[in-house]
Amino acid sequence: MSPLVFDTFADVVERRLGGRALSAALEIGAGGWTLLSIPAFAQARRVALNLRFDKLTEELEQTERVIGNSNAMDFPDETFDCVMSCSAIEHDKYFWKSVAETKRVLKKGGLFIVGAPIYMTLPTDKDYTTLTYARHGLAYNADFYRFSEQAVREVFFEGYSEVTDEIIVRREPNPYLVAAGRK
Numbered sequence: 537m538s539p540l541v542f543d544t545f546a547d548v549v550e551r552r553l554g555g556r557a558l559s560a561a562l563e564i565g566a567g568g569w570t571l572l573s574i575p576a577f578a579q580a581r582r583v584a585l586n587l588r589f590d591k592l593t594e595e596l597e598q599t600e601r602v603i604g605n606s607n608a609m610d611f612p613d614e615t616f617d618c619v620m621s622c623s624a625i626e627h628d629k630y631f632w633k634s635v636a637e638t639k640r641v642l643k644k645g646g647l648f649i650v651g652a653p654i655y656m657t658l659p660t661d662k663d664y665t666t667l668t669y670a671r672h673g674l675a676y677n678a679d680f681y682r683f684s685e686q687a688v689r690e691v692f693f694e695g696y697s698e699v700t701d702e703i704i705v706r707r708e709p710n711p712y713l714v715a716a717g718r719k
Contacts, residue, residue, distance in 0.1 A: 565624025
């Protein structure tokens with residue numbers, strides 16, 4: 537995760553959840569530099585979910601680590617005030633299952649924040665062909681999707697009360713969007 541992406545998530549969390557007493561936050565696809573280290577979550581239960589944890593950093597060691605698949609999470613309904621996913625959903629073969637599970641475990645009024653590579657018109661496009669970012673995630677052999685802004689807004693947040701933020705973090709060389717919705 538780049539510092540710019542981390543700062544964008546932190547800004548959304550602060551603007552949308554800052555000052556609220558938060559009981560629990562979940563990061564799907566958490567890695568060494570976890571979004572759960574955002575200061576607003578300091579007093580909350582912080583749960584890092586991933587298929588595996590290859591590198592335990594000091595930040596990650598301060599979380600509750602759960603090895604599992606976000607397609608079928610073993611948490612009760614409406615457990616979390618905030619669920620975040622950064623650069624993970626494009627690696628999820630069945631991302632729609634994770635999107636449904638996220639909505640299930642998110643409290644009413646809670647916030648889902650997702651960061652994902654998107655495709656959009658770029659100056660490098662030629663003859664209606666859009667260049668895309670090179671396949672990544674080779675270590676775990678899973679890089680399935682790039683999304684449109686419309687897909688993020690209408691598929692990821694279908695049935696949410698509002699989409700609160702849509703921030704294009706960068707356009708080139710690989711467009712990336714962070715979006716948030718309130719359940």
